[in-house]
Amino acid sequence: EAQVTQNPRYLITVTGKKLTVTCSQNMNHEYMSWYRQDPGLGLRQIYYSMNVEVTDKGDVPEGYKVSRKEKRNFPLILESPSPNQTSLYFCASSRVGGLSGNTIYFGEGSWLTVV
Amino acid sequence: DQQVKQNSPSLSVQEGRISILNCDYTNSMFDYFLWYKKYPAEGPTFLISISSIKDKNEDGRFTVFLNKSAKHLSLHIVPSQPGDSAVYFCAASGTGANNLFFGTGTRLTVIP
Numbered sequence: 001e002a003q004v005t006q007n008p009r010y011l012i013t014v015t016g017k018k019l020t021v022t023c024s025q026n027m028n029h030e031y032m033s034w035y036r037q038d039p040g041l042g043l044r045q046i047y048y049s050m051n052v053e054v055t056d057k058g059d060v061p062e063g064y065k066v067s068r069k070e071k072r073n074f075p076l077i078l079e080s081p082s083p084n085q086t087s088l089y090f091c092a093s094s095r096v097g098g099l100s101g102n103t104i105y106f107g108e109g110s111w112l113t114v115v
Numbered sequence: 116d117q118q119v120k121q122n123s124p125s126l127s128v129q130e131g132r133i134s135i136l137n138c139d140y141t142n143s144m145f146d147y148f149l150w151y152k153k154y155p156a157e158g159p160t161f162l163i164s165i166s167s168i169k170d171k172n173e174d175g176r177f178t179v180f181l182n183k184s185a186k187h188l189s190l191h192i193v194p195s196q197p198g199d200s201a202v203y204f205c206a207a208s209g210t211g212a213n214n215l216f217f218g219t220g221t222r223l224t225v226i227p
Binding site for chain 1: 117119121149151156157158159160161164204206213214215217218219220
């Protein structure tokens with residue numbers, strides 16, 4: 001079954017404590033991306049990756065890091081989380097070649113609360 | 116600035132009737148449009164898409180209409196079913212782009 005798997009699904013953490021949200025896909029997709037969903041703002045892209053070792057900033061990259069050492073994994077790193085990073089996070093993947101004409105598959109989401 | 120807008124945060128429809136969800140965009144470079152459906156505690160799932168070379172795409176009960184001159188698209192669900200109750204997101208992308216721009220979503224409730 002085609003899947004994008006995120007962990008953890010729910011996390012409450014404290015300001016400044018580094019955390020990593022993992023993302024893994026089993027579809028051999030080259031493209032992976034992270035989005036955050038906030039009330040009244042829809043989904044906004046944080047970072048994306050076109051392939052292994054190729055990453056780039058999306059619309060709201062501040063406070064986040066990513067890495068793409070393997071094709072299937074794309075972890076999201078919050079080095080020093082702050083309360084404004086409290087959000088619902090989605091990992092997504094797609095075949096390469098731009099998003100026009102390709103379907104993006106999303107993970108189930110990770111609820112992150114920073115206190 | 117929101118490039119994709121869904122101005123109706125919610126919509127209620129009787130079962131069996133038509134649901135019409137609307138979406139407007141501002142970027143004339145967008146050439147591919149998608150609708151995603153999202154249930155609580157799940158990620159968005161792809162529903163239907165349309166390329167800018169078309170003005171209509173149909174898939175079963177779901178039809179998307181695109182009006183390029185008005186920069187407007189709509190999703191029609193006929194007949195609506197209670198299982199269609201979810202949040203619907205409109206999204207848009209341009210050729211070669213690496214980002215989808217999402218609207219803020221419309222919560223559809225289909226009343227049995």
